[in-house]
Amino acid sequence: MIYLDNAATTLKKPDCVVAAVTEALCNMGNSSRGTHDSSLKSARAVFAARSSLAKLFNAPGPEQVVFTQNSTEALNMALCGLFCKGDHVITTALEHNSVLRPLYRLEDEGVISLSVVPADRQGRPDYDAFSRLIRPETRAIVCTHASNLTGNVMDLERVGAIAKSHGLLLVVDASQTAGAYPIDMKRMNISVLCFTGHKGLMGPQGTGGMCLARDVRIRPFKVGGSGVQSYSRAHPAEMPTRLEAGTLNGHGIAGLGAGVDYILEKGVDAIHAYEIALAKHFYEGVRDIPGVTVYGDFTNWNRTAVVTLNIGDYDSGAVSDALWEDFGIATRPGAHCAPLMHHALGTAEQGAVRFSFALFNTLDEADAAIAAVKELAQCD
Amino acid sequence: MIYLDNAATTLKKPDCVVAAVTEALCNMGNSSRGTHDSSLKSARAVFAARSSLAKLFNAPGPEQVVFTQNSTEALNMALCGLFCKGDHVITTALEHNSVLRPLYRLEDEGVISLSVVPADRQGRPDYDAFSRLIRPETRAIVCTHASNLTGNVMDLERVGAIAKSHGLLLVVDASQTAGAYPIDMKRMNISVLCFTGHKGLMGPQGTGGMCLARDVRIRPFKVGGSGVQSYSRAHPAEMPTRLEAGTLNGHGIAGLGAGVDYILEKGVDAIHAYEIALAKHFYEGVRDIPGVTVYGDFTNWNRTAVVTLNIGDYDSGAVSDALWEDFGIATRPGAHCAPLMHHALGTAEQGAVRFSFALFNTLDEADAAIAAVKELAQCD
Numbered sequence: 001m002i003y004l005d006n007a008a009t010t011l012k013k014p015d016c017v018v019a020a021v022t023e024a025l026c027n028m029g030n031s032s033r034g035t036h037d038s039s040l041k042s043a044r045a046v047f048a049a050r051s052s053l054a055k056l057f058n059a060p061g062p063e064q065v066v067f068t069q070n071s072t073e074a075l076n077m078a079l080c081g082l083f084c085k086g087d088h089v090i091t092t093a094l095e096h097n098s099v100l101r102p103l104y105r106l107e108d109e110g111v112i113s114l115s116v117v118p119a120d121r122q123g124r125p126d127y128d129a130f131s132r133l134i135r136p137e138t139r140a141i142v143c144t145h146a147s148n149l150t151g152n153v154m155d156l157e158r159v160g161a162i163a164k165s166h167g168l169l170l171v172v173d174a175s176q177t178a179g180a181y182p183i184d185m186k187r188m189n190i191s192v193l194c195f196t197g198h199k200g201l202m203g204p205q206g207t208g209g210m211c212l213a214r215d216v217r218i219r220p221f222k223v224g225g226s227g228v229q230s231y232s233r234a235h236p237a238e239m240p241t242r243l244e245a246g247t248l249n250g251h252g253i254a255g256l257g258a259g260v261d262y263i264l265e266k267g268v269d270a271i272h273a274y275e276i277a278l279a280k281h282f283y284e285g286v287r288d289i290p291g292v293t294v295y296g297d298f299t300n301w302n303r304t305a306v307v308t309l310n311i312g313d314y315d316s317g318a319v320s321d322a323l324w325e326d327f328g329i330a331t332r333p334g335a336h337c338a339p340l341m342h343h344a345l346g347t348a349e350q351g352a353v354r355f356s357f358a359l360f361n362t363l364d365e366a367d368a369a370i371a372a373v374k375e376l377a378q379c380d
Numbered sequence: 381m382i383y384l385d386n387a388a389t390t391l392k393k394p395d396c397v398v399a400a401v402t403e404a405l406c407n408m409g410n411s412s413r414g415t416h417d418s419s420l421k422s423a424r425a426v427f428a429a430r431s432s433l434a435k436l437f438n439a440p441g442p443e444q445v446v447f448t449q450n451s452t453e454a455l456n457m458a459l460c461g462l463f464c465k466g467d468h469v470i471t472t473a474l475e476h477n478s479v480l481r482p483l484y485r486l487e488d489e490g491v492i493s494l495s496v497v498p499a500d501r502q503g504r505p506d507y508d509a510f511s512r513l514i515r516p517e518t519r520a521i522v523c524t525h526a527s528n529l530t531g532n533v534m535d536l537e538r539v540g541a542i543a544k545s546h547g548l549l550l551v552v553d554a555s556q557t558a559g560a561y562p563i564d565m566k567r568m569n570i571s572v573l574c575f576t577g578h579k580g581l582m583g584p585q586g587t588g589g590m591c592l593a594r595d596v597r598i599r600p601f602k603v604g605g606s607g608v609q610s611y612s613r614a615h616p617a618e619m620p621t622r623l624e625a626g627t628l629n630g631h632g633i634a635g636l637g638a639g640v641d642y643i644l645e646k647g648v649d650a651i652h653a654y655e656i657a658l659a660k661h662f663y664e665g666v667r668d669i670p671g672v673t674v675y676g677d678f679t680n681w682n683r684t685a686v687v688t689l690n691i692g693d694y695d696s697g698a699v700s701d702a703l704w705e706d707f708g709i710a711t712r713p714g715a716h717c718a719p720l721m722h723h724a725l726g727t728a729e730q731g732a733v734r735f736s737f738a739l740f741n742t743l744d745e746a747d748a749a750i751a752a753v754k755e756l757a758q759c760d
Contacts (some may be wrong), residue, residue: 003418009627011418018405025398025584027636029710030389035701036710038383072604072626088659100605100624105603116405127760198627202407206449206586206629214641223485224452224478230715231728233484246452246478247389247578249586252632255405328423330409335610340700348611363615 002329002365004108007148007176007306007356009198009205012180013259020045020258021204024251031250032227037328042250049257050240054146056260057193058266059211066243067209070177074194077169077243079103079142079346082192082219087112088138090168092129093119093340094147094154094359099173100340102349103142103162112138116299119344120298123150138192145183149338149352150296150345151279151306153181160189169216175199176304179263180358181272191216201257201263201360206249218243238309270287271359275305278357285370291377295345295352305357311377316351319376323353327372381747385737387556389578389585391710393639400425400638401584403541404631405734411630422630427599429557430620434647436566436640437573437580439591447633448591451555452478454574457623459483459553461523462572467519470510470548473499473720474527474534475487479553480720483522494668497523499724502677503703504529507652510542520571525563526556529718529732530676530725531659531686533561539571549596555579556684559643560738561652581643582739583636584748586629598623651739655685658746659739661687663687671674671757675725676733685737691757696731697755705731707752711735 003011024045029038031046050062053077059065079102083089089112091103106112117129122200130141141163146153156172163170167215169191177191179200185193190213212218223235224245236242263271280301287294291312297303312318320333334351335342343346353368383391404425409418411426430442440447448454457704459482463469469492471483486492497509511519521543526533536552539593543550554563558573559580563574570593577587592598592701603615604625616622643651660681671692677683691699714731715722720729735749 001417003409003416005409005414005416005419008414008419009630011407011409014403018402021405022398025401027395028585029383029385029391030578033712034385034388034712035697036383036385036704037381039388041383062740069453069629073449073602076602076604076625083533096605097610101603101615101625104616108613112458130428132476137604141726148595172382194674196627198410198631204629204631205408205410206632208728222453222456223481225476225717227717230477230717231719233481235481235485239711241682243482244448245587247576247585249449249584249629249632250389251401251584252629317415324416330414330418332414337605339611 004357004361005330005332006358007199007320007354008332010202010358011359012261013202014050015145015260016262017202017255021251021255022361024254028250028254031248035163036318037076045254045257046250048236048250049253049260049362051258052260053211056264057211058186063239064214065209066212066240067207067248069206069209070175070194071194074208075173077100077101078192078194078210078218078219079106081221083112083139085111086137087137088115088137089140089141089142090115090117090133090138092117092125092143092144093344094123095340096148096173097174097337097358098275099144109197112194116340119341121345123147123295123341123345124297125154126157127158130159134166136167138168140171142171142172144176146181146304147338147341148176149306149341149354150299150308150337153303156188156190164189168356179268180275181304182268185213197256201256202259204252207252273361275357276301278363279307279360281307282355282369283361286373289374289377292373295347295373306354308352308354310347310350310352311373313350316353319353323372324375327368329369329372381489382739382748384737384749385710385712386738387579387734388712390582390738392740393582393619394642395480396638396642397582397635401631403636404634406496408630408634411628413704425637427632429633430639432637432640432644433591436644437591438566439646440594441557442713443619444592444594445589446592446620447587447628448473449577449586450588451553451574454588455479455553456482458572458590458598459486459603462549463519465516466517468514468517468591470495470497470518472505472524473724474503474505474524475718475720476524476528476553476555477717479522479524479667496720499721501725502676503527503532503721503725504673505534507535507538510539514546518548520551522551524553524556526561526684527702527718527721528556529721530688531684532677533683536568536570538633542567551599559648560655561684562648563611565591565593573585575624581636582639583634587632587636592619634671654678654736654739656681657687658716658743659687660748661743662746666753669754669757673751677726686734688732688734690727690730690732691753696733699733702756703752707748709749709752
């Protein structure tokens with residue numbers, strides 16, 4: 001199998017991730033629930049993972065790193081816990097439903113009003129719209145760091161500067177970039193960074209979280225057992241316990257920590273350079289094939305290692321199935337949970353076939369994918 | 381190490397659980413996100429786990445099984461998503477903060493009013509109080525299946541019959557019983573069964589969920605990517621997607637499914653009998669030691685394999701530390717996130733030392749624990 005669906009989940013994890021999870025499954029107790037060795041082992045692994053993530057993202061400190069099940073949960077927690085009635089929020093056409101649906105729900109409940117920064121047919125956001133859409137009651141900009149559909153990266157330094165100059169919160173969905181593209185919370189003025197563990201961070205599914213700037217307070221989403229302050233009616237107010245309830249995914253977090261340490265050692269820049277080299281090779285091999293339409297902005301390579309295309313007017317699902325059945329190449333077709341982006345690209349009906357590369361892919365695999373696209377395009 | 385903290389998390393998992401997680405970490409894609417083999421492998425593992433859980437709990441069907449990060453999340457989802465302004469809810473003094481704190485929050489927000497069924501000094505609930513506390517606006521009984529502090533089991537058939545006869549929902553916290561004590565949703569008239577994966581079900585941390593009776597509808601807690609209906613503003617309304625958003629913990633769920641299958645093969649009755657034999661042996665060895673006070677109802681063995689005690693007026697944390705440092709025995713001291721239960725038992729100040737047994741413990745380990753308690757009590 002040639003696995004090119006890494007933007008959905010990285011299939012191949014570093015050996016150290018598998019080893020860390022296996023070891024944890026055999027020896028790890030419940031974090032913060034007791035003082036015997038197996039409980040402390042869990043608490044230490046959780047703290048180490050917080051520290052590594054804080055280092056990777058230049059977050060204020062380990063206590064500002066909160067663990068969730070995935071980025072969707074982190075985004076729900078942030079968006080439900082930050083806004084008050086009357087707040088205005090700006091988001092973008094690049095967003096995934098993990099951002100849009102929580103915002104739509106808040107809008108439908110009459111809590112917030114919502115404006116959307118549009119994108120052009122190359123999926124590029126209209127950066128000028130951010131400032132144009134700001135009103136006196138605007139509270140936040142909520143945006144993805146990169147489109148899961150096109151791989152276009154949002155210029156977060158530019159958006160962060162706008163947010164800072166207007167005193168707005170900046171909530172970022174880093175599902176597509178965490179571990180695969182440099183992120184610096186402080187330099188980018190990010191208030192809340194939401195990430196998932198099972199994509200670029202190369203950790204297990206069931207892991208993810210958020211990093212909070214020092215002055216950001218989110219109302220608790222879930223409350224319950226905390227292992228401390230048991231006689232208080234209310235969930236503890238201190239970070240990170242404030243936003244975590246019940247037993248953490250210690251086994252998964254051990255693996256996530258190993259994945260992040262692996263990335264810190266390799267360097268995000270080096271990982272990004274390698275992945276982009278593969279994507280560029282593939283892009284250059286397919287862009288001129290007659291009948292192939294590639295989506296997104298390829299005028300520069302400040303992007304993620306995603307190349308999304310269609311062949312003629314073939315249904316993207318049929319193309320993806322043929323890639324799998326006839327060539328053993330795993331891709332993702334369809335709507336990609338990014339409805340506004342598809343409307344901007346003009347692919348709402350057809351969907352699109354996404355090829356997404358990661359660290360364990362090779363140039364040979366990219367070549368095989370080019371050959372497969374060529375062959376399918378000739379059938380057109 | 382002698383690990384007797386299984387009520388916090390089972391440390392030793394069946395080999396098949398570790399193998400399933402390891403295999404999944406090497407070969408599993410993203411469930412419901414694509415149609416290539418690795419994605420389908422994940423979807424099939426998730427569906428198999430739903431089916432096994434439905435069988436274990438006699439739930440209406442696999443689509444009524446929802447995965448969450450842990451039972452705390454399931455309880456938050458159920459309690460936040462079931463009640464409307466003006467509802468009255470009955471709970472009990474046996475509850476963990478994972479039940480109490482979500483209910484207190486709803487009470488403090490003016491959504492529900494709350495009544496608590498009291499418990500006596502043996503931690504037994506006053507069953508007559510359930511009927512006595514019912515009002516016209518009572519909507520639900522929310523109760524644990526077993527106290528995490530005493531191991532006393534709630535007679536759910538009795539409570540379920542009361543709920544049924546008054547048309548109330550019955551929401552059950554099965555954190556202490558799932559996999560370790562028989563549960564039959566239909567026979568017990570359970571509306572929502574909330575469970576965690578990492579205790580009696582012997583699965584990985586980061587797994588858990590809820591089973592819903594056919595006619596129960598819970599408002600979505602988290603919304604976002606669903607892999608289907610991508611162009612709809614709203615999260616899909618169909619079960620189980622209705623209550624799941626973002627990438628599932630496929631790796632963990634593969635392990636949970638293996639754990640549940642292991643339990644189905646062994647039989648819950650057989651597992652319970654074995655664990656109770658250990659707890660009984662330990663109880664009989666410590667109950668008459670001078671200075672030792674055991675908490676809970678031991679007039680019958682319809683209980684979980686938990687024995688909680690104090691030695692004289694020693695702080696429970698000091699005793700637990702001594703058990704670990706001097707004897708290598710892992711227990712859990714302190715407040716156990718069960719404030720009302722401690723008040724009923726009279727142990728709010730001292731806390732209590734919990735010994736909790738599981739399938740991979742042995743009689744020799746119980747004997748060693750008895751000897752350690754004897755020795756510590758002699759120092760008293």
